[in-house]
Amino acid sequence: MNESIEPLNRLAITLGPLHIYWYGIIIAAGALFGLILAIREGKRVGLPSDVFTDLILYAAPIGIICARLYYVAFEWDYYMDHPGEIIKIWNGGIAIYGALIGAVVTTVIFCRVRRLPFWKVADVCAPSVILGQAIGRWGNFMNQEAHGGQTTRAALEHLHLPDFIVNQMYIDGAYYIPTFLYESVWNLLGFALLLILRRTAALKRGELFISYVIWYALGRSYIEGLRTDSLMLGPLRVSQWLSLALILAGIGLITYWRTKQKERPRYGV
16 A cells, blocks of 8 residues: 555664764765775876865865755745745755856866866866766655656655655655666766767867856756746746856857867866
């Protein structure tokens, strides 16, 4: 019976008054795997490991804060009346685009202070970021959020999904489309693509990171249209507007580099 389906426990560990949720553990795991990959790739292009261990100490917390502020800003009608809820990020409600904006700005400042080439560092980080995103989406799965509209159990089973995913998509008496899974898979495909592109001799500095931006924005623009919890701005969702802007900006920037900066260094140089 559907009524007997219980969601997975969001709480992972309780240590006295301290509650550790799966959401936070999964986000942290994504960041850790991304850091390990960035250190490895950084060595290949001559960047010491401390560049990335130092960078993540700033970029991770600032990214989380910006992700929450981005979400709260577009849901201000609710948080204006519930200010105590603003800090409760363990309940979900962080926007990945807010995190990316915060992380990119932090990286620009970090590179200027350390006198490092920003686009070289960004290229190294690109596969790490999209891998972390792919892992992090499973935090949404544990929180039963970032899902699409209503569907049926039969439709989910037709996708050959394992029972633990199908059961977790049973929320308040109905089944929902697992858009978190769609985005996680899209990000994993993007991760594989970036690993291939980073070995391409024709790739110039900065283009690996821009390829990540374009790939992610393409997938997000479609998947966002399936979700029911999107932040809206006029006829489209906020993420769809931003995705469109990023795609156009990314294509425009690569075109400019290729036509106006033909001597731009190759990736990894």
